[in-house]
Amino acid sequence: MSTMAKLPRRSAFFLSDRTGITIEMLGHSLLRQFENLTFTEIVLPYLDTTEKAKAIVAQINEYAALDGVRPLVFSTFVNAEIRSLLDSANALHMDCFNIFINPLETELGVRSSHTVGRSHRVDDRMDYGQRIEAIRYTLEHDDGVSHRNWQQAGIILIGVSRSGKTPTCLYLALQYGICAANYPLVPEDFRYRRLPVELQNLREKLFGFTADPVRLHQIRNERKPGSEYASLKNCEYEVREAEALMRQEGIPYLDATSKSIEELATAVLHEAKLERKIY
Amino acid sequence: MSTMAKLPRRSAFFLSDRTGITIEMLGHSLLRQFENLTFTEIVLPYLDTTEKAKAIVAQINEYAALDGVRPLVFSTFVNAEIRSLLDSANALHMDCFNIFINPLETELGVRSSHTVGRSHRVDDRMDYGQRIEAIRYTLEHDDGVSHRNWQQAGIILIGVSRSGKTPTCLYLALQYGICAANYPLVPEDFRYRRLPVELQNLREKLFGFTADPVRLHQIRNERKPGSEYASLKNCEYEVREAEALMRQEGIPYLDATSKSIEELATAVLHEAKLERKIY
Numbered sequence: 057m058s059t060m061a062k063l064p065r066r067s068a069f070f071l072s073d074r075t076g077i078t079i080e081m082l083g084h085s086l087l088r089q090f091e092n093l094t095f096t097e098i099v100l101p102y103l104d105t106t107e108k109a110k111a112i113v114a115q116i117n118e119y120a121a122l123d124g125v126r127p128l129v130f131s132t133f134v135n136a137e138i139r140s141l142l143d144s145a146n147a148l149h150m151d152c153f154n155i156f157i158n159p160l161e162t163e164l165g166v167r168s169s170h171t172v173g174r175s176h177r178v179d180d181r182m183d184y185g186q187r188i189e190a191i192r193y194t195l196e197h198d199d200g201v202s203h204r205n206w207q208q209a210g211i212i213l214i215g216v217s218r219s220g221k222t223p224t225c226l227y228l229a230l231q232y233g234i235c236a237a238n239y240p241l242v243p244e245d246f247r248y249r250r251l252p253v254e255l256q257n258l259r260e261k262l263f264g265f266t267a268d269p270v271r272l273h274q275i276r277n278e279r280k281p282g283s284e285y286a287s288l289k290n291c292e293y294e295v296r297e298a299e300a301l302m303r304q305e306g307i308p309y310l311d312a313t314s315k316s317i318e319e320l321a322t323a324v325l326h327e328a329k330l331e332r333k334i335y
Numbered sequence: 336m337s338t339m340a341k342l343p344r345r346s347a348f349f350l351s352d353r354t355g356i357t358i359e360m361l362g363h364s365l366l367r368q369f370e371n372l373t374f375t376e377i378v379l380p381y382l383d384t385t386e387k388a389k390a391i392v393a394q395i396n397e398y399a400a401l402d403g404v405r406p407l408v409f410s411t412f413v414n415a416e417i418r419s420l421l422d423s424a425n426a427l428h429m430d431c432f433n434i435f436i437n438p439l440e441t442e443l444g445v446r447s448s449h450t451v452g453r454s455h456r457v458d459d460r461m462d463y464g465q466r467i468e469a470i471r472y473t474l475e476h477d478d479g480v481s482h483r484n485w486q487q488a489g490i491i492l493i494g495v496s497r498s499g500k501t502p503t504c505l506y507l508a509l510q511y512g513i514c515a516a517n518y519p520l521v522p523e524d525f526r527y528r529r530l531p532v533e534l535q536n537l538r539e540k541l542f543g544f545t546a547d548p549v550r551l552h553q554i555r556n557e558r559k560p561g562s563e564y565a566s567l568k569n570c571e572y573e574v575r576e577a578e579a580l581m582r583q584e585g586i587p588y589l590d591a592t593s594k595s596i597e598e599l600a601t602a603v604l605h606e607a608k609l610e611r612k613i614y
Contacts, residue, residue: 075601076601077360077601082411086432090439128439128442132361164369166371169368191502226509321354322354
């Protein structure tokens with residue numbers, strides 16, 4: 057008999073006096089290291105008063121009683137009073153702010169401001185405007201729609217249809233404020249095996265995505281079942297031609313198959329040596 | 336003479352054997368608590384071999400010598416060998432994986448898998464497909480463009496033009512896999528002070544954004560300077576009418592002025608009680 061089967065279901069809380077996005081990502085990735093266990097995940101942002109904190113402590117204690125094991129609590133509380141209230145809950149409480157801010161204060165020789173809401177840069181109008189402009193630009197330059205003003209792009213992704221260009225561009229714009237255009241390589245580009253005229257002077261901005269033809273065939277078939285466009289034969293042809301074109305033109309490219317949007321965006325940033333702006 | 340002026344510039348490294356997105360967000364938000372200090376931030380993802388790790392240790396030691404103070408190193412290394420190599424650098428090294436994984440293993444009574452690349456769900460085809468579909472849906476339903484298939488939306492944001500609906504919808508789709516449509520309230524909606532026919536049966540999906548008219552006027556003026564659309568008088572009129580309409584129809588809404596995209600997305604998720612899916 058496996059001991060696994062005896063393990064109770066655990067509740068995991070992600071708590072913050074701000075949006076909770078960072079602690080949710082961190083806590084979730086930690087829990088995914090325990091692949092045989094399942095967790096009930098509860099995200100509670102904006103816990104910024106002692107009243108709310110007390111209510112959550114009561115909720116955590118209820119879950120502890122129901123589950124028969126104490127919950128895991130991941131948090132980032134800038135407010136020390138709220139943090140210590142949570143310490144009183146029947147839980148394993150891991151606060152990510154507290155654990156790092158003290159060694160940082162010691163190292164830097166100054167006290168931190170302990171101010172809530174410093175993590176996203178809305179207070180900086182210039183940066184915020186740049187981010188919104190990047191989103192607008194990226195939407196206008198999706199899928200080769202607008203050919204105007206490609207000089208403004210920080211990066212132009214090229215590749216066959218459905219290789220992951222659009223989600224990656226959106227991620228680059230939203231997360232890093234980068235004006236990210238994309239241009240789908242189409243049969244006409246393959247026929248002459250050369251870049252479209254508009255892109256020929258922008259080589260230093262180009263980055264290519266390729267894909268496994270079998271996977272591309274599956275993905276396209278979900279959208280346009282049985283079409284010539286989705287056929288394995290056509291996918292093989294397009295991938296072969298796109299790769300030949302990118303090699304010939306000296307454009308760096310990567311295989312986007314089985315990579316997450318985060319992994320693609322990170323790889324593009326890293327390989328194209330773009331400046332990351334963090335929001 | 337202020338002691339602040341004497342503080343040297345610090346280098347801060349965000350390192351990971353994966354994308355580094357989580358540690359970058361966490362480390363950056365911690366550093367922003369030290370508002371009088373400036374940091375040179377260096378993000379290095381995919382440090383997944385001992386060779387790369389040794390090169391980074393050398394780089395960190397160079398920065399330490401140049402700066403005259405040891406750098407701060409924030410990391411999430413699943414690989415213990417790489418992590419301990421980094422411990423040998425002349426730096427304050429804070430590893431976010433290590434600091435939490437041990438108490439978690441003790442609490443849960445099992446060893447973690449220590450597997451790199453578990454943080455984003457590309458391995459789960461269903462989830463990944465749902466996320467890509469949400470992005471596609473959201474792009475098609477931006478700015479009231481497509482009126483088809485609004486039933487599929489998890490949420491429909493309404494509000495005056497330039498109140499932040501589009502970036503928030505994109506964030507909800509990318510980060511949480513939510514099909515997020517948006518519909519701009521326009522003069523015709525105000526004239527009859529009622530919802531467009533297509534939205535009248537979808538009240539439970541509606542959530543409204545309003546904005547400070549002065550700020551709205553500034554934002555619109557950047558795009559269309561001197562236009563009637565951007566005038567303060569028109570912005571005041573639109574905001575007043577939009578709020579009256581939303582109150583009359585019982586649609587929950589929030590003031591989106593001065594909120595970051597993350598804050599808006601979190602507020603929408605929280606208030607509309609949508610399920611968060613984490614990628």
